[in-house]
Amino acid sequence: MQTTLTVQCPWCFERLELWVDPYTAGEFVRDCDVCCRPWRVFVARDASGRLQVNVQRSG
Template structure:
């Protein structure tokens, strides 16, 4: 099972659960918010201790 992380949607503020493929390393992709359907830029990184870090920002093209 893939790990999940919750991030707030940058448009509507609802918490969105994302399933992350940690084996894929650093990631940047677009995913629509399941609540308001607006495109979020998702960034996945890993901290110094290996912890999963995720953020959601407004899509620059929106």
């Protein structure tokens, strides 16, 4: 099952590898490793376990 993918920070536009716990789905908040501003991360998986992640600004 896929657990990492590359996302782009909605604040500083750096591209970062995001690790997602295999049992995580839905929404969580994390800080950007580069600019430390908060992301709201929406996680979904398709039937084959492929991650679909949407990152938006939080706060």
